[in-house]
Amino acid sequence: MDNAYAVFFVLGANTKGSDSGTFLSFFKNIIVPAGIIYALVLLGNFALAKSYKKATGKKFRSVLADADKCFVFGISYAVFAVVITLVMLRAWKYPAILYEVRKTPAHSDFYDKHYVDPASTRIAFPEKKRNLVVIFMESVESSFASIEEGGLFRENLIPGITSLAKANVNFSQNEKLGGGENLAGTSWTAAGIISKFSGLPYFAPFAKTEDGSLSCLRGAVTLTDILSENGYRCRFAFGSDKQFENRDIFLENHGVEIHDIHWYKAQGLIPMNYQVFWGFEDQKLFPLVRRELDELGKGSAPFFFGMLTVDTHFPDGYKCPLCPEIDKRQVMNVVRCADKQVSDLIGWMEGQSWWDNTTVVIMGDHNFLTAPHNNFIADESPVHGANARRRWLDLIVNSVLTPPQFVQKNRRFAPYDMFPTMLESIGCTIEGRALGFGRSLYSGEKTLVETYGAEKINAELMKRTEQYEALKKRR
Known part of the structure; x- marks a missing residue:
């Protein structure tokens, strides 16, 4: 059902700056097969018409002119077309989502019991505030590691990250390298960022302001609100268009300065006519990130810096000159390349003067998008039931x-x-060690998923509530 939520909400948001390759993949794997089937149905109709002509002696044209036969052929064609479209797009789910999004908000006892409002929670920072760098790796899973290391592949596609995890902190569903699980309203980029920064799901989070512009969860206190209010400079870098999926509205509403492809072009750091994949590739993003961090590190204020990589995006990733030629599938080589570039960035950061006072959080924004016609994880993994074991x-x-x-x-x-x-990773003390629907993993206390299970959480949070609607409005 969550894939249906992703399609429903993404298509309803700003899709400016999206990669044409994603839509080409949709065209190739959905529209073309449907078209072929439609053509076969039409040929079948013509075959029936010819058989009718032989049996009755009527001319072919007279068959086509026969109102009854045309009606039958037309109805059969239409029925096949509708059925194929519904199956391939799972379109029957969207009316239910639309109904849920637009129905009258109801009071939620689950919110009353489990939502911890950061606005009324005591959060204390250490005397010397610590920098926070958050690296969202597009679609990257702990599943990309080898089976021996806790993943799903024969060979480890992310050896650098695996080494970092062994030497640092990695919360896992197993005894080895692992990660977190997608829930409804968290499994695409904008939803991944919003849920990880606010402790809330993406469930029609946008509202119109008095001037007619959109706002996003203005009444919710987020990670960057807390940091900004405590003197942090907050910045986020994209190698793509910040407006895609309205990501800019959420971040800018919550105290973050955004540098995206258009900003870098305006600064003369990327050629004005340059465009590959979703904007510009990670090979160009990482040097710009070093430049950004160098500037922030020289300042007197603590800083938050976020970034989103892009090369590992569905369907096959973007192959740059740095990518190795090891695997037959391009996306696997791209994953290896992403692992190397992130590991190199951490190595560079360790040599900077501000490193000792900096914490870096590396996360997949969500699991890699797959479909029955394009699931390289299930195809390449020798693990039975691999899809159920995937974690970001x-x-x-x-x-x-x-x-x-x-x-x-x-x-x-x-x-x-x-x-x-x-x-808590940067030394903050949180009353109750919980914010939003999140529970600090450092506390060792049960998370809501551990207490109730994913199905219950999805059922409670993927419905329109009075509390969520209130968080969409400025306090």
Whole structure:
């Protein structure tokens, strides 16, 4: 059902700056097969017409002119067309989602009991405030590791990240490298960022302001609100268009300065006519990130810096000159390349003067998007039922806290839990160790997913509530 939520909400948001390759993949794998089937149905109709002509002696034209036969052929064609479209797009789910989004908000006892409002929660920072860098790796899963290391592949596609995880903090669903699980309203980029920063799901989070513009969860206190209010410079870098999926509205509403492809072009750092994949590739993004961090690190204020990579995006990733030629599938080579570039960035950061006072959180924004016609994980993994074992990556480097293994491993957690966890990783003390629907993983206390299971959480949060609607409005 969550894939249906992703399609429904993404198509309803701003799609400016999207990659044409994604839509070409949709055309190739959905529209073309449907067209072929439609053509076969039409040929079948003509075959029936010819058989009718032989049996009755009527001319072919007279068959086509026969109102009854044309009606039957037309109805059969239409029925096949509708059925094929419904099956391929799972379109029957969208009216139910639309109904849920637009129905009268109801009061939620689950919100009353489990939503911890950051606005009324005491959060104390250490005397020396610590920098926070958050790296969202597009579609990157801990599943990309080898089976031996806790993943799903014969060979480890992310050896650099695996080494970092062993030396730092990695919360996992198993005893080895692992991560968190997607829930409804968290499994695409904008939803992944919103849920991890606010402890809330993406469920029609936008509202119109008095001047007619859109706002996003203005009444909710988020990670970047808390950091900004405590003197942090907050910045986020995209190698793509910040407006895609209205990501800019959420971040800018919550105290973040955004540098995207258009900003870098305006600064003369990217050629004005340059465009590949979703904007510009990670090979160009990482040097710009070093430049950004160097500037922030020289300032007197603590900083938050976020970034989103893009090369590992569905359907096959973007192959740059740095990508190795090891695997037959391009996307696997792109994953290896992404692992190397992120590991190199961490290595560079370790040599900077501000490193000792900086924590880095590396996360997949969500699981890699797959479909029956394009599921390289299921195709390449020797693990039976691989899809059910997939987790998005989480890794905290240079954390203030180092929890024991029994706190880190054999856990179930959602994107919401990263909100308080990230604050505790930089030395913050949180009353109750919970924010939003998130529970700090450092605490060792049960998360909501561990308590109720994913199905219950999805059922409670994927409906229109009075509390969520109130969080869409400025306090």
